[in-house]
Amino acid sequence: MENVSVESPPRRRIALVGNPNVGKSVLFGKLTGKYVVVSNYPGTTVEVSRGTATIYRETFEIIDTPGVNSLVPQSEDERVTRDLLLAEKPDLIIQVADAKNLRRSLLLTLQLAELQCPLVIDLNMMDECRTRGIVIDSKAMSALFGVPVVETVATTGEGFRRLFDALKSARMPQDPHQGDSDALLEQVKVLLNHSSPLPPRLTVEWLASGDHSLRHPIERLVPPDKLQKLEMQLQEFRERNHQIPAAMINRERVAFLDRNIESLRQVVPFNRKILYEKIGKWTREPLTGIPILFLVLFLMYEFVGVFGAQKAVDFLEKTLFGVYVVPAARTLFDRIMPIAFFHDLFVGPYGLISMALPYAIAIVLPIVGTFFLAFGILEDSGYLPRLSILSDRIFRAMGLNGKAVLPLILGLGCDTMATVTTRVLATKKERLIATLLLALGIPCSAQLGVILGITAGVSIVALFTIFGSVTLQVFLIGFLSSKIVKGQRSDFIFEIPPIRVPQLRNIGFKTWMRMKWYLREALPLFMLGTFVLFMLDQLRVLKHIIHAVEPVVVHMLGLPAETATAFILGFLRRDYGAAGLYRLTEAGMLDHIQIVIALVTMTLFVPCTAQFFMMIKEHGWKRAVYIALVVTPIALGTGATLNWLLHHAPQFSKLL
Amino acid sequence: MITQQMEEVLEAVWTAKEQGGTTWKQVASMAKVSLTFELIKSLLDEHLIEQKDEHLNLTPGGNELAREIIRRHRLAERLVMDVLGVDIQEAEDNACEFEHSLALGVTDSICTLLGHPTRCPHGHDIPEGKCCNQARSDVKPLVLPLTALDVGGTGRIAYINTRNFPRLQKLSAFGISPGVTIKLFQKSPSVVLQCEETQVALEPEIARDIYVRQQE
Numbered sequence: 002m003e004n005v006s007v008e009s010p011p012r013r014r015i016a017l018v019g020n021p022n023v024g025k026s027v028l029f030g031k032l033t034g035k036y037v038v039v040s041n042y043p044g045t046t047v048e049v050s051r052g053t054a055t056i057y058r059e060t061f062e063i064i065d066t067p068g069v070n071s072l073v074p075q076s077e078d079e080r081v082t083r084d085l086l087l088a089e090k091p092d093l094i095i096q097v098a099d100a101k102n103l104r105r106s107l108l109l110t111l112q113l114a115e116l117q118c119p120l121v122i123d124l125n126m127m128d129e130c131r132t133r134g135i136v137i138d139s140k141a142m143s144a145l146f147g148v149p150v151v152e153t154v155a156t157t158g159e160g161f162r163r164l165f166d167a168l169k170s171a172r173m174p175q176d177p178h179q180g181d182s183d184a185l186l187e188q189v190k191v192l193l194n195h196s197s198p199l200p201p202r203l204t205v206e207w208l209a210s211g212d213h214s215l216r217h218p219i220e221r222l223v224p225p226d227k228l229q230k231l232e233m234q235l236q237e238f239r240e241r242n243h244q245i246p247a248a249m250i251n252r253e254r255v256a257f258l259d260r261n262i263e264s265l266r267q268v269v270p271f272n273r274k275i276l277y278e279k280i281g282k283w284t285r286e287p288l289t290g291i292p293i294l295f296l297v298l299f300l301m302y303e304f305v306g307v308f309g310a311q312k313a314v315d316f317l318e319k320t321l322f323g324v325y326v327v328p329a330a331r332t333l334f335d336r337i338m339p340i341a342f343f344h345d346l347f348v349g350p351y352g353l354i355s356m357a358l359p360y361a362i363a364i365v366l367p368i369v370g371t372f373f374l375a376f377g378i379l380e381d382s383g384y385l386p387r388l389s390i391l392s393d394r395i396f397r398a399m400g401l402n403g404k405a406v407l408p409l410i411l412g413l414g415c416d417t418m419a420t421v422t423t424r425v426l427a428t429k430k431e432r433l434i435a436t437l438l439l440a441l442g443i444p445c446s447a448q449l450g451v452i453l454g455i456t457a458g459v460s461i462v463a464l465f466t467i468f469g470s471v472t473l474q475v476f477l478i479g480f481l482s483s484k485i486v487k488g489q490r491s492d493f494i495f496e497i498p499p500i501r502v503p504q505l506r507n508i509g510f511k512t513w514m515r516m517k518w519y520l521r522e523a524l525p526l527f528m529l530g531t532f533v534l535f536m537l538d539q540l541r542v543l544k545h546i547i548h549a550v551e552p553v554v555v556h557m558l559g560l561p562a563e564t565a566t567a568f569i570l571g572f573l574r575r576d577y578g579a580a581g582l583y584r585l586t587e588a589g590m591l592d593h594i595q596i597v598i599a600l601v602t603m604t605l606f607v608p609c610t611a612q613f614f615m616m617i618k619e620h621g622w623k624r625a626v627y628i629a630l631v632v633t634p635i636a637l638g639t640g641a642t643l644n645w646l647l648h649h650a651p652q653f654s655k656l657l
Numbered sequence: 658m659i660t661q662q663m664e665e666v667l668e669a670v671w672t673a674k675e676q677g678g679t680t681w682k683q684v685a686s687m688a689k690v691s692l693t694f695e696l697i698k699s700l701l702d703e704h705l706i707e708q709k710d711e712h713l714n715l716t717p718g719g720n721e722l723a724r725e726i727i728r729r730h731r732l733a734e735r736l737v738m739d740v741l742g743v744d745i746q747e748a749e750d751n752a753c754e755f756e757h758s759l760a761l762g763v764t765d766s767i768c769t770l771l772g773h774p775t776r777c778p779h780g781h782d783i784p785e786g787k788c789c790n791q792a793r794s795d796v797k798p799l800v801l802p803l804t805a806l807d808v809g810g811t812g813r814i815a816y817i818n819t820r821n822f823p824r825l826q827k828l829s830a831f832g833i834s835p836g837v838t839i840k841l842f843q844k845s846p847s848v849v850l851q852c853e854e855t856q857v858a859l860e861p862e863i864a865r866d867i868y869v870r871q872q873e
Contacts, residue, residue, distance in 0.1 A: 070830035075823070101854040105832040133854060210823060243779060248822055255834045281856075286843060390847045390858045403847060403858065492863055494827050497849065497856040 012053070014062040014089065015168075018082065018113065019097035020105055021068025022498050024125045026050075027155040028097055029065035036514055039507055040380040043068060043496050044407065044425035047078040049085055056165050064091060067424075070105070072112040073206045075491075077424035077432070086116060087198065087222075093119045093171050095164075100124040100152065101135055103266050104258055110146060111254045114174035115200035121171045122150045123164055128157075129499070134269040142265050147175035156504070180253035185238050185246055192231050198222065202250050208232060209247035281500045285387045294388070301375050305446075306453030309371030314454060317363035330354045342539065351538050357531035360580040361524050366516070368450025369576075373515045374508065376414055376446075381503035385410055386495065393493050399476065400434050400483025401426070402493035408435050412443035414515075416575070417612040419443070420619060430488030433624065436616060437482055440608040441632050442475035447576030451583050452600050458586070462656045463597050470601045474639055522611065523574060530573040534566065553637065558602060559644040560595050561585075567599075568606065575609045593657040594647045602640035607633055659722070663700055665690045667723040668730065670706060670713055675781065679712045725764075728784045731777035732767050738778045738816075772801035772868055780820045803867040804848065806841045812869030813838050819866045828867075831857050839869065 017025045021043030030036055033052025038045055050065040066085060067078040074080040086094075096113055098106035106124075113120060124130075124137060139150040149167035153160035182202075189201040199222055207219055208231070220228065235246050242249075283289040331348045338344045348355045379385055385407060393403030405426060412419035416439045423435045444452060456464040483490075537543040547554075547565045554565050564585060571578025582599055585591055591599060607629055608616065616625035647654045669688035673679060676687075685692045697713075700706045705719030715723055765788040768774075773789045776782060798805075800815045814835050817825060828834065832852045842856070843849040848864035850857055 071826065073826055075827055075830075099854075102832065104837070104853050105830070105855060108830065108832070129854075135854075206826075210826075245822060248825065251826060251829055255829060255836075259836055282842070285849060285858075287846060390843070390849060393847045393858070393860055397860070402860065492824055492827065493847065493858065493860040494824075494831065494863065495858045496831060497858055499854075499856070 012060055012062045013092040014064060015093045015095055016064045016066060016086065016089075016091035017095050017097055018066050018086070018109075019068060019125075020070055020099055020102070020109060021496065023068065023097050023099040023106075024155040025065055025068065025097045028095075028123070028125070028153075029063060031155060031158060031161070032056075033063050036510060037065060038511060038514075040377075040511075041383040041498050041501050041503075042380065042386045042407065043498065044078060044422070045380075047081070047422055047424045049081060056168060064089075069109065071109065072116075072203055073210050076427040081424075086118075090198065091118060093121070093168065095121045095123050095168075097123050097125050097155075100127050100130040100137055101133055103135075103137065104262055107258055107262070108254060110174075111257065112203060114146065114176055115202055117173060117200070119171040120146075120148045120174045121164070121167045122146070122148060124150060124152045125155050127152045127160070128154045136267045136269060138265050138267075145175075145261060145265070148172050180249075180256070182246060182249050182253060185234075188234060189231065192227055192234070193223065194227075204231075205235060205250060206247040208235065209245065277500045277502075281383075281387070281497075284384055284500070285390045285497070287391060290387070290391050294391070297379070297384070301372075302453060304375050305368065305371045305450055306457065309368045310450040310454030311457055313367035313371070314364055317367060318359055322359040322363045327355050327359065345539075346532075346535060349535070351531055351535040353528055353531055353535075356534075357524075357527045360531075360577060360584075361520070361527040364451070364580040364583055365447045365523065365576045366519070368454070369446045369519050370512065370516050372446035372450060373414065373512045377508040377511045378503050380511075381501065381508060383498040383500045386497050389493075389495055390497070395476075397490065397493075398483070399438075399479030400486065400490050401431050401479070402490055402495075404493060404495050405431065405435050409438060409443055412439045412445065413449060414446050416440070416443055416445050416608060417615045420612055420615045423619070427491035428488055430486050431490055433486055433620065434479060434482050436620060437628050437631070438475055438479055440612065440616065440628050441478055441605055441635065442471050444471070444604045445575050448579045448604060451576070451579035452604070455583060455586050455596060455600065459593050459596055460657055463593060466597050466657065467600050467604070470639060470643060471604050474605060474635065478635065523576065526574050526610075527577055530570055530577055533573075534570070557637065557641045557644070558598055559648070560599055561590055563590060564595075564599055568603070571603055571606055571609070573610055575603075575606075575612075577609075578603055578606075594644075594654055597647065597657060598640050598643050601643055602636050605632065605636035605639055607636070659703070659705075660699075662690050662696055663703075663705070664722075664726050666692065666696060666700060667705060667715070667719060668726050670715055670719075671723040671727050672781075673713075674715075679714055681711055681713055684713050724784045728768075728786060729764050731781060731783040732764060732771065732774070734777050734779075735771050735774050735783075735816075736767055770799045772798045772805070774800075774816075774818060774868065776818050776820075778816070798871075800868050800870050803839075803841065803850070803864040803869055804844060804861055806869060806871060808841055808844055811838060811840050811872045813872055815868045815870045817867050824863065828863075831855060833857065833867070838872065 017029055019025050022041065022045070026037045026039045026046050029050060029052065030039065032054040035050070035052040037050045044067070046065060046067045048067065052063050052065075054061050054063050064085070066082040069079045069082045071079070072083050072086070074083050094113060094116070096106070096110055098110070100106075110122060122142065124139060130137065137152070139152055143150040149170050149172075151160055151163040151167045153164055186201045186205075189205060193199055193201060193204065199219065204219060223231070238244075238246050284293055327348070334344050334348045338347075345352060347353050350356070388410070389403030389406045392406050396402050396405050407425065408419045408422040411422050419439050420436055423432045423439070426432050426435055452467060453464070456467065534543065537546065543566070546569070547562050550565045550568075551562050554560050554568070555562055564582070567578050567581030567585060570581045582603060586596055607613075613625060613629065616628060647657075666684070666688055669684050670679075672687045673683045676683075678684075681692070690696070697706075697708075700719070701708065704716050705722060707714050707716055765786050768786050768788050774783055803812070806812050814833065814837050816835055817828065817833075819825060832855060833839065833850075837852055840851045841848070842851060844861070848859045848861055850859070850864075
């Protein structure tokens with residue numbers, strides 16, 4: 002065995018930093034062997050991931066960061082990266098750069114150069130660069146910044162050896178640009194006391210950025226009197242020169258790139274991949290984009306709603322569990338377990354094997370599985386961000402902008418995860434409204450699948466009534482909250498990634514990881530929920546609860562009293578409640594009108610526990626409770642209204 | 658007869674008022690010529706300004722004239738800076754020189770040529786001229802808002818007409834800054850442009866403030 006010294010020096014930390022959607026997470030995965038979700042849209046990574054990699058016998062800690070377009074953050078996910086770089090001072094930064102977007106990448110390089118940390122520039126996605134006929138002079142680039150520059154294709158591993166070699170020669174970058182702001186920056190440096198870890202240019206820019214929450218690292222590092230003095234100096238400079246210092250610094254960076262970029266890059270006319278560009282065009286223009294959207298929805302419906310929620314569920318539930326697993330378990334327990342309590346705990350009406358397992362594995366798993374697979378293809382193709390172009394106007398009426406389409410669509414996968422993704426939105430107001438809408442009206446994949454599965458046996462009119470009511474509520478509440486919630490929406494300026502052919506490996510892996518994650522998250526909760534229900538039933542409390550909510554469930558919503566159990570389960574997990582409804586309709590306990598009402602109410606109903614805790618984590622107790630308090634009456638009110646309407650419009654109800 | 662010096666004073670009164678001051682002292686600080694008694698008197702005689710206590714104000718006639726001068730001056734600044742590519746300080750000096758020699762008709766042509774800009778390089782408002790309200794244009798604009806560019810067209814960004822600094826910063830992080838060549842892909846429902854190899858979607862309100870020089 003190797004002798005490990007106790008005194009071994011701490012691992013050196015390498016931070017992967019770069020613009021969004023340039024392949025940081027791919028590189029991270031290849032270096033550490035840890036999988037983090039990789040997709041084709043900016044903002045997939047909103048949290049920091051850490052792993053280790055051994056390169057030439059040295060073990061490093063690798064840090065994957067959310068993508069940033071600038072170290073002057075515009076949103077929460079960008080702030081995470083900036084704060085990490087300031088607080089942790091990594092030993093080395095690898096800037097993962099999109100080679101074909103050299104200008105944007107170098108703008109960030111210039112900011113990174115100010116951090117005074119050894120740097121390696123990794124020109125990634127060289128394959129896309131080549132197909133566009135772009136040639137980059139990495140030697141000249143290396144000379145310009147004084148750091149190693151390597152070319153890689155992270156997805157295939159091309160150039161990794163060069164990257165590893167470059168780590169050894171990583172150096173502090175030169176600060177190559179100068180300009181009229183130099184004199185001012187000297188003053189700033191003196192004020193910051195030279196020794197401060199704050200880079201002078203960026204400090205000026207951070208002070209100038211509007212959002213106060215983005216300033217606090219400076220406030221922590223600079224005593225208040227100095228900070229005040231600094232701000233006064235900047236104000237003075239501004240009045241004397243009629244120029245905003247931060248704007249001037251930014252202009253100087255741009256001017257530096259203007260002077261140098263042409264000598265670093267050559268574009269050779271080349272056969273471009275026209276087809277992908279055509280697809281990209283068709284998907285973003287309304288005339289073709291809207292029909293394509295409907296086609297995509299239809300294909301999703303066929304795959305998730307028909308194949309997943311009906312065929313696969315049917316097989317697993319009726320055949321696998323119905324014929325084999327549950328009867329076998331029942332026979333076994335009948336024979337070996339004479340105590341009724343334990344017998345029923347496993348195979349009774351609220352049993353762990355007779356209820357929790359089939360709910361989780363036979364009803365929900367095939368639905369989320371097919372959904373994640375289809376969704377993965379959409380994610381990796383680059384299709385989803387294009388929807389922001391078509392929907393920006395609608396979102397603006399709701400106090401958001403087109404960018405919000407991403408977290409809301411991700412909510413169709415899992416509302417809890419999507420609540421974290423609202424970080425990509427720029428303002429507090431936007432994040433709050435998006436979180437509210439996720440809690441209110443965006444069904445998660447399992448709910449969606451159950452809705453599709455149940456309504457398949459009802460009618461297409463029922464399906465449209467359900468989606469129509471929910472969508473209407475989402476718009477209405479979005480519109481109202483845009484008036485009520487204080488604050489501003491941000492500018493819609495959003496990067497649209499290129500259309501790419503999804504890689505089967507990544508999609509397969511991603512779906513597998515998500516299904517594993519689902520089982521780990523959901524199965525224990527399903528077990529717990531069933532156990533609670535079982536105990537309530539054993540202690541004869543369940544009857545009283547059902548009786549207590551009868552006025553609401555039976556009189557207001559016009560549903561059978563038993564649906565109360567499904568709603569109680571819905572508190573625990575949305576999909577669990579939905580699966581409960583699935584069982585009730587299978588048993589023929591709901592008529593068509595009741596199905597519509599139950600599904601609409603369930604969709605709008607309170608977020609599940611996991612989502613609620615995530616809301617607390619992201620927005621604090623108070624806001625999370627407010628949201629839950631707002632959502633419940635809306636859900637019940639909509640259900641009651643539908644109940645009244647459908648019973649007063651017999652002509653329409655007949656169509657259901 | 659209105660002298661160049663008188664024009665300078667009218668300009669100073671306008672600018673001072675724009676910044677919220679009308680006192681003699683504030684006007685003097687704006688003026689590029691010294692405010693002599695004779696100069697003021699000649700303006701008073703021509704009924705271009707009126708004096709009340711400490712305060713100097715433009716008469717309706719003076720207002721009309723000052724507006725025209727300001728318009729000429731700020732358009733000249735835009736012209737010098739955007740078309741000739743001279744920087745802001747030099748632009749001001751040059752603009753000063755030829756604002757006085759621009760004839761009225763020429764002002765409107767330049768305004769059209771520049772795509773009817775609404776703000777000067779310093780961010781002050783350019784008063785509207787007749788040409789700005791008219792749809793017709795005899796002169797093909799050299800610089801025009803991005804939203805006026807044809808779909809599929811290419812342009813070089815001349816300037817971005819906004820005082821919203823975070824917006825400028827954000828645009829520049831995507832590579833959208835003056836001097837950069839962009840291609841317009843789509844205008845509705847959102848504007849989509851390509852800059853280097855990045856496609857960026859923008860709301861039309863932001864795109865309208867990006868002025869480009871059309872390229873073949």
